[in-house]
Amino acid sequence: MMPLRWRRQLAAAGWMLGLLLALPSAHAVTITDDRGRALRFDQPPQRIVSLLxxxxxxxxxxxxxxxxxxxxxxxxxxxSVRRLPQVGGGLDPNIEAIVALRPDVVLLSVSSRVSDRLEALGVKVLALDHKTHADVRRVLGVLGELLAVPPEHGAERVWRVIDAAVQAAAQSLPQRARGARVFFEVSRGPYAAGASSFISETLVRLGARNVVPPELGPFPRLNPEFVLRAQPDVLMVANRSMQPMTQYPGWNHLAAVKAGRVCDFGPELSDVVVRPGPRMAEAARIMARCLAEKYE
Structure with missing residues (x-):
C-alpha cells in the first residue's frame, strides 16, 4: 500500500493541476470585431484563412x-501566399473548401455575405473593416492582439513605417504639384475614392485635393458626368482590367486627358494603391511619383 505521505503529495499535485487547468490561458483573449461580436480565443490562432x-x-x-x-x-x-490553397473570392468563397482547411479563424470583410453560414458550421469568423487611415491602424492592432505579436514586430511598428513613408513622399513632392485636384478611380464604374477614404487621406497628406466630396462616402459609384463637371487636374486610375480609360462618354475631352495628366496604374500597381494595409507606404510613393511626373 502507498505510504500516506505519498498519497497526500499526489493529492496536492492533482489539486494544483486542476487549479491550473481552470485558470484562463496566459494567451487567452477576447476580440470584438467590426460587427460588434465578441470572440474568445484561448490561444493565438494557428490556422488562419483570409478572404481579403x-x-x-x-x-x-x-x-x-x-x-x-x-x-x-x-x-x-x-x-509566398500564392502557393496556398485558394478558396474563392471574398464575396463568393467556397464554404466546403474553407471548412476542410480546419481554420481556427476566418478573416473577412464586414461586407462579406458568408459570415453567418460559416459560423453555423462552427467556424470562428472575425469581420474587419478599414476605410480610413485610423481604421488601418486599428485593424493592425486587432490582428496584433489576436496573434500575440510582440511589440518589436507589432502594429505600431508597421504603422510608423506607413506614416513615415507618407510623410517622406509628401516632402518629395515639388511645389508646382501641390494643390492638384485629383479624381481617383478605384475600379470600373466609375467607383471613386471619396474624401473619407484612406486613399484620399493619403492624397491630402501628399498635398493634393480630392474632387469627390465627403458626403458621397468613401467609395461611391458615380455617373461619368460627375467627372466631366468636376474637371480634375489629374486622373488616377486603378486599372486591373486594363480597359481603356476613355470608354466613358466625353472623358476624352477632359483637360487632364488632353494634357496627358493621367496615371493609369496597371494590375500590379493597382493592387498596391487600392489596398488598406502595410503597402500603403509604397502606395504613397507611387501616387507622389505620379503627381510629380505630371507637373514636370
Whole structure:
C-alpha cells in the first residue's frame, strides 16, 4: 500500500493541476470585431484563412504568414501566399473548401455575405473593416492582439513605417504639384475614392485635393458626368482590367486627358494603391511619383 505521505503529495499535485487547468490561458483573449461580436480565443490562432488581400498582407507583415492555410483568389502578396490553397473570392468563397482547411479563424470583410453560414458550421469568423487611415491602424492592432505579436514586430511598428513613408513622399513632392485636384478611380464604374477614404487621406497628406466630396462616402459609384463637371487636374486610375480609360462618354475631352495628366496604374500597381494595409507606404510613393511626373 502507498505510504500516506505519498498519497497526500499526489493529492496536492492533482489539486494544483486542476487549479491550473481552470485558470484562463496566459494567451487567452477576447476580440470584438467590426460587427460588434465578441470572440474568445484561448490561444493565438494557428490556422488562419483570409478572404481579403489587405488582411492577408497585414498578417504577413506582422510576421505570422506561416499561420495562413488558405486565402481568397486575389491575395497575391507576399509571393509566398500564392502557393496556398485558394478558396474563392471574398464575396463568393467556397464554404466546403474553407471548412476542410480546419481554420481556427476566418478573416473577412464586414461586407462579406458568408459570415453567418460559416459560423453555423462552427467556424470562428472575425469581420474587419478599414476605410480610413485610423481604421488601418486599428485593424493592425486587432490582428496584433489576436496573434500575440510582440511589440518589436507589432502594429505600431508597421504603422510608423506607413506614416513615415507618407510623410517622406509628401516632402518629395515639388511645389508646382501641390494643390492638384485629383479624381481617383478605384475600379470600373466609375467607383471613386471619396474624401473619407484612406486613399484620399493619403492624397491630402501628399498635398493634393480630392474632387469627390465627403458626403458621397468613401467609395461611391458615380455617373461619368460627375467627372466631366468636376474637371480634375489629374486622373488616377486603378486599372486591373486594363480597359481603356476613355470608354466613358466625353472623358476624352477632359483637360487632364488632353494634357496627358493621367496615371493609369496597371494590375500590379493597382493592387498596391487600392489596398488598406502595410503597402500603403509604397502606395504613397507611387501616387507622389505620379503627381510629380505630371507637373514636370
Amino acid at each position: 488581400p489587405s488582411l492577408t498582407e497585414s498578417v504577413c507583415e506582422l510576421q505570422r504568414c506561416e499561420r495562413l492555410v488558405g486565402v481568397d483568389r486575389y491575395s497575391n502578396w507576399p509571393a
